Amino acid sequence: MTQKAISFTAEKTGIMKLLHTSDWHLGQRFINRERTEEHERAFNWLLQVLREQAVDVLVIAGDVFDTGTPPNYALRQYYGFLTQVRETGCQHVLVVGGNHDSPATLNAPQELLKTLDIQVLGCAPRSPDGELDYAAEVLPVCDASGALLAVLAAVPFLRDRDLKYAQAGETAAEREAAIKQGIAQHYAQLAGIVQEKYEHCVPFIATGHLFAAGTTLSDSEKIIHVGNLGQISAAQFPDIFDYVALGHLHQAQNVGACAHIRYSGSLLPLSFKESQQPKQVLLVEFAGAQLTRIEPLPVPAFRTLLHLSGTLDALCEQLATLEVETCLNTWIEVELEHPYPEAQAQLQAALQEKSAELLKVVLKRTESQLNFNELSEHLEELTPQELFLRRCTVAQKTPEEQQALSSCFAELLETMT
Numbered sequence: 085m086t087q088k089a090i091s092f093t094a095e096k097t098g099i100m101k102l103l104h105t106s107d108w109h110l111g112q113r114f115i116n117r118e119r120t121e122e123h124e125r126a127f128n129w130l131l132q133v134l135r136e137q138a139v140d141v142l143v144i145a146g147d148v149f150d151t152g153t154p155p156n157y158a159l160r161q162y163y164g165f166l167t168q169v170r171e172t173g174c175q176h177v178l179v180v181g182g183n184h185d186s187p188a189t190l191n192a193p194q195e196l197l198k199t200l201d202i203q204v205l206g207c208a209p210r211s212p213d214g215e216l217d218y219a220a221e222v223l224p225v226c227d228a229s230g231a232l233l234a235v236l237a238a239v240p241f242l243r244d245r246d247l248k249y250a251q252a253g254e255t256a257a258e259r260e261a262a263i264k265q266g267i268a269q270h271y272a273q274l275a276g277i278v279q280e281k282y283e284h285c286v287p288f289i290a291t292g293h294l295f296a297a298g299t300t301l302s303d304s305e306k307i308i309h310v311g312n313l314g315q316i317s318a319a320q321f322p323d324i325f326d327y328v329a330l331g332h333l334h335q336a337q338n339v340g341a342c343a344h345i346r347y348s349g350s351l352l353p354l355s356f357k358e359s360q361q362p363k364q365v366l367l368v369e370f371a372g373a374q375l376t377r378i379e380p381l382p383v384p385a386f387r388t389l390l391h392l393s394g395t396l397d398a399l400c401e402q403l404a405t406l407e408v409e410t411c412l413n414t415w416i417e418v419e420l421e422h423p424y425p426e427a428q429a430q431l432q433a434a435l436q437e438k439s440a441e442l443l444k445v446v447l448k449r450t451e452s453q454l455n456f457n458e459l460s461e462h463l464e465e466l467t468p469q470e471l472f473l474r475r476c477t478v479a480q481k482t483p484e485e486q487q488a489l490s491s492c493f494a495e496l497l498e499t500m501t
């Protein structure tokens with residue numbers, strides 16, 4: 085994608101600015117803490133960006149909330165933010181649901197928010213007869229004078245029932261191919277509608293909450309469509325889309341070599357490992373229908389999440405010399421190589437009065453300790469998926485059987501959570 089220089093004296097007319105963010109995971113519980121303060125600070129920063137950059141359209145590509153039943157403080161933060169967006173001059177907001185979001189929760193205020201030019205699609209819309217209503221995902225965005233600014237193909241996370249693939253007796257490979265085809269067909273349908281209805285003199289923008297091929301996963305992304313299932317490649321997104329705003333992967337990245345099909349990544353680091361990743365939102369600029377600039381804007385780090393491992397002595401040393409660089413207290417998890425009776429107290433003492441909190445002390449588990457029979461003491465440290473895989477191993481399932489079983493298990497989990 086070549087960058088075009090835009091004169092600062094250029095008239096606003098014909099230039100459209102979009103801000104792409106995703107995976108807020110409002111209401112996330114981190115070990116035993118809430119992320120409220122970080123979200124509050126991130127939102128204040130985001131509002132400032134919207135104002136300073138004179139953004140026209142804000143796109144939130146799924147996983148607004150961490151769970152389907154978000155706590156009231158998370159709902160308050162969400163609505164509080166949406167209210168303040170209006171005051172920045174950004175007149176259009178699009179929210180699509182992710183796999184963590186409950187479509188019912190997101191959609192409940194849909195009609196009310198629409199009156200404020202905030203479009204919400206918690207799930208793929210359906211017509212009264214229950215069929216997918218593709219046309220309802222196509223949303224024109226107009227400026228105050230009624231002139232068309234952009235056309236959005238607002239695709240939320242597509243659930244199994246949105247992808248017509250379930251066939252009795254099909255193999256895992258057939259199933260995978262059918263999911264991919266279902267997702268690709270969904271985008272093709274939308275492209276058809278957009279092309280038929282609109283002249284391509286404004287940007288055509290698609291969204292999605294999925295796992296695209298040619299990308300890397302980080303550990304807090306819940307496994308969905310396990311293994312390679314559901315991965316679609318850049319080539320499967322129709323050419324007519326000038327920009328595809330994706331969510332689900334927490335690390336900001338392009339899909340394959342395509343700069344215009346990309347993940348903004350999460351707004352905050354959602355795991356200890358993610359604390360190493362720079363977080364960003366994407367400012368995307370168009371002149372007419374032409375994409376002219378994609379600028380990643382780094383989200384300031386408000387809190388450091390630190391995972392340390394080693395012997396007790398080494399850890400005490402590290403904690404004693406720790407430098408706290410972020411405004412909020414550093415949160416620490418330590419992994420001890422050997423058990424030690426007063427480890428917690430010693431580690432705590434090493435931290436002294438630093439602006440840091442020791443959230444968790446765990447014992448490093450070796451492979452031999454991961455025996456199923458010893459699991460009871462570690463049960464709370466395992467995800468349901470990990471526990472299921474352990475049980476498969478004990479039951480001596482082959483890797484192929486494990487893959488097929490864990491795929492079913494993931495689906496079951498997704499239906500239930």
Ligand SMILES: [Mn+2]
Pocket residue numbers: 146147182183184293331332333
């Ligand atoms: Mn997700």
